[in-house]
Amino acid sequence: MQIEYEKNIKINERDALIIVDMQNDFIPGGSLAVDEGDLIIEDINKIASKFKENNGIIILTQDWHPQNHLSFASNHQGKNPGDNFMSEDGAIGPVLWPDHCVQGTKGAEFHNELNLNLADKIIQKGMNTNVDSYSGFQDNDKKSETGLRKYLDSKKIKRIFVCGLALDYCCYYTAMDGLDFGYKVFFMVNLTRGVDLPEGNVENTLKNMKKSDIKFAKIESFK
Ligand code: VGL
Ligand code: ZN
Numbered sequence: 001m002q003i004e005y006e007k008n009i010k011i012n013e014r015d016a017l018i019i020v021d022m023q024n025d026f027i028p029g030g031s032l033a034v035d036e037g038d039l040i041i042e043d044i045n046k047i048a049s050k051f052k053e054n055n056g057i058i059i060l061t062q063d064w065h066p067q068n069h070l071s072f073a074s075n076h077q078g079k080n081p082g083d084n085f086m087s088e089d090g091a092i093g094p095v096l097w098p099d100h101c102v103q104g105t106k107g108a109e110f111h112n113e114l115n116l117n118l119a120d121k122i123i124q125k126g127m128n129t130n131v132d133s134y135s136g137f138q139d140n141d142k143k144s145e146t147g148l149r150k151y152l153d154s155k156k157i158k159r160i161f162v163c164g165l166a167l168d169y170c171c172y173y174t175a176m177d178g179l180d181f182g183y184k185v186f187f188m189v190n191l192t193r194g195v196d197l198p199e200g201n202v203e204n205t206l207k208n209m210k211k212s213d214i215k216f217a218k219i220e221s222f223k
Contacts, residue, residue, distance in 0.1 A: 011054035020164030025107035063101035135173035163191035
């Protein structure tokens, strides 16, 4: 897909980098490993340093589930990871996942190569057993927020830059909610990787973002 990237972006104190779910379980070797998820760590650290140098804010999101979370196939009789499943109110689905990012486990920890020193704030999500939270802003049923918006607004943030894992789930939903909540959103597609479940999901989510007011940025987009 043809993607056009923004140019000459100058980072300032009204900008936030949102680094989504860079946790062991989403990285090769983890229980919900995203292909090549490890390959983006170095560049995420680089761009995070650049944000710091220019007084931007850095936020990490962390998927943080209880063991009995209903997004896990293991908590549904006869279901396997990847099976289609959609609850009526959109709280869980469209597929079920392997157990991942269980609170307090190694898999839920940030990857040890990610530079945590640069983070201003960590936002945890997915704690409610009955509701998933792909977006860093709010639960899938849109009934409760994580505190991200409140934090961004307390810092007077106008633009958000989204990177991390996974492209077609937590990054995508974070970007779309960012737009809905009135921020200018830049999707750093080269600093994400997708799970592509169901197949074609990466392509579809990229298409939806292209149709929206979301802009695309890469490392070279910055001054
Ligand atoms: C994610 C599936 C389930 C993600 C989190 O971080 O994209 N995907 N939980
Ligand atoms: Zn999850």
